[in-house]
Amino acid sequence: MALKQLMLGKKIEQRKAVLAELLEQENGLNTRSAELEAAVEEAKTDEEIAAVEEEVTALEAQKAELDEKKSKLEGEIAELEGELEQLNANDPRDQQRSANTQRRGGNEMTKEYHIAQVRKMLETGEYYHLPEVRDFYEKFKNLRVVTGGELTIPNIVINRIMDIVGDYTTLYPLVDKIRVSGTARILIDTDTAPATWMEMKSSLPTGDVGTITNVDFDGFKVGKVTFVDNYLLQDSIINLDDYVVRKIARAIAKALDLAILKGEGSANKQPTGIIPAIPAGNKVTVEADAKLLVNLLKQVSLVDTGDDSVGEIVAVMKRQTYYNRLLEYSINVNSEGNVVGKLPNLQQPDLCGLRVKFNQNMPLDEVIFGEFEQYTLVEREDISIDRSEHVKFVEDQMAFRGKGRFDGKPVRPEAFALVTITEPTNP
Missing domain, CATH: 3.90.1690 (phage-related protein like fold)
Structure with a gap:
């Protein structure tokens, strides 16, 4: 495989690792969101409601920022994978490997x-x-x-x-x-017949027709x-x-x-x-x-x-x-x-x-x-x-x-x- 293809593969791997970290952060935000829903139900006074509202606003901002990062990262991964796929399609060695997988x-x-x-x-x-x-x-x-x-x-x-x-x-x-x-x-x-021993100059026999x-x-x-x-x-x-x-x-x-x-x-x-x-x-x-x-x-x-x-x-x-x-x-x-x-x-x-x-x-x-x-x-x-x-x-x-x-x-x-x-x- 060409050096450029190796580099593209490395970039894709690196970005997917970052995406996995973002997904973990998103799971944490979803957990926090569920906790805030419970807090909204429990809030009684104006001060408690205001405090919860402030946390909700901050959480929404974090979610928006995270979604933007994810979207950008997913776009980069898709672009890199498309580029790698195109290079592989033009590489005779990869074409042969692709044929072999059939x-x-x-x-x-x-x-x-x-x-x-x-x-x-x-x-x-x-x-x-x-x-x-x-x-x-x-x-x-x-x-x-x-x-x-x-x-x-x-x-x-x-x-x-x-x-x-x-x-x-x-x-x-x-x-x-x-x-x-x-x-x-x-x-x-x-045909499961064994190979045949012969002289060096003899022609090779074929299996049953x-x-x-x-x-x-x-x-x-x-x-x-x-x-x-x-x-x-x-x-x-x-x-x-x-x-x-x-x-x-x-x-x-x-x-x-x-x-x-x-x-x-x-x-x-x-x-x-x-x-x-x-x-x-x-x-x-x-x-x-x-x-x-x-x-x-x-x-x-x-x-x-x-x-x-x-x-x-x-x-x-x-x-x-x-x-x-x-x-x-x-x-x-x-x-x-x-x-x-x-x-x-x-x-x-x-x-x-x-x-x-x-x-x-x-x-x-x-x-x-x-x-x-x-x-x-x-x-x-x-x-x-x-x-x-x-x-x-x-x-x-x-x-x-x-x-x-x-x-x-x-x-x-x-x-x-x-x-x-x-x-x-x-x-």
Whole structure:
């Protein structure tokens, strides 16, 4: 990166640090304002009223001065960021890096970087003062004035929503995620043959013809209607933001987890789930007899064949399946009933070191072993929201509908195995 770009980055960092200090000062002034409101109510005599009025005047002057400093600083930051963006656009090295981020790994790193930025801004309070966030929630409160009655959620709020989605799901953090703006096509190389030894002057052999496979992704709508008390709409954007994004995130999270496991595919306008795509040869049954744990773990070989390196294999099951069938294998006792082996860690359960994730969408007595990074979830960049004030008019609540578009499918279905636990034929 050129020296001028480094300097611009340093200036932006310095001004954002100053802005964070101003935001802290603003929080202090807001606290003082609330105290003065109480003092106004308590003032009885003319002297007390005059004293409070003098403090109010001074506070308003401080607020005006602070707002002026903030406005000037935000303008400088926006100008510097625009200049830096223009320089980056003209830098061939940055153009190459930008192209690289379109790949799955780079895209994921870029998204994680933006999500980390949002977390940091939430800690400092800067997030709630960003112009795009404040503008979004002002429009959110008055959604009827938006053309068509629909409001597109800005990217920074989307990053906050998708960060919270991870708190409400067990499968979403495991799968490979790509954020795109249009129909996506991913090239998958299915050739896993080893390299060939040869003489120095020999020509290099190529892999099997047609090993590159196209995997197309669409964008199917997922939506959820939630209700917000009208009094909350008039409250601060902090309370509104926390309430609304958690409602939307939780609804999207539950829909995504179900789709990742059992999605019925494009014919039903859904992502393709893992279970419907698992090859018949990777669907087996084991009996719940004395060798259940051994026979169950043997099925990992369906996924980890040794032909090629694989990522982490995770076992996914319903919570009751673990408690009813497998918990006892984590507790070893001697003839006197004393525990001699390790106790199960129900916060981070495992099977002989194999990580276990609970998901209530799994059928009872069924276990999936899989390398979940072989499932790709495509997230469309636009999430929108609209509202209706007629549904719960009597309850003084506003109905909000959050809508997003996603698609997903296992790019290597053979990277998953489904094991069904059955009752023993000879108990």
